[in-house]
Amino acid sequence: MKRARFTEEQIIAVLREHEAEAKTADLARKHGISEATIYDWKAKFGGMDVSEAKRLRALEEENTKLKTLLAEQMLDAAALRERLLKKC
Numbered sequence: 001m002k003r004a005r006f007t008e009e010q011i012i013a014v015l016r017e018h019e020a021e022a023k024t025a026d027l028a029r030k031h032g033i034s035e036a037t038i039y040d041w042k043a044k045f046g047g048m049d050v051s052e053a054k055r056l057r058a059l060e061e062e063n064t065k066l067k068t069l070l071a072e073q074m075l076d077a078a079a080l081r082e083r084l085l086k087k088c
Contacts, residue, residue, distance in 0.1 A: 012053060044056075
């Protein structure tokens with residue numbers, strides 16, 4: 001997975017600049033990102049504090065791990081069912 005270039009603090013700072021009526025094109029050029037990235041960040045992190053953004057990222061990582069564990073368990077259960085049916 002691609003590592004993020006910007007921390008939550010940096011993202012929130014860019015969004016605060018944007019809220020302070022800075023032009024999107026100027027912000028994008030200044031920080032070396034696309035305008036679409038600013039809008040994506042605004043949709044995801046808009047109105048959040050840094051602590052809330054960090055909590056969101058931690059929850060997303062935990063959710064990813066749990067989904068992986070669930071998928072592995074489902075594969076194991078399916079394999080066991082197949083074995084049981086072949087024995088009978």
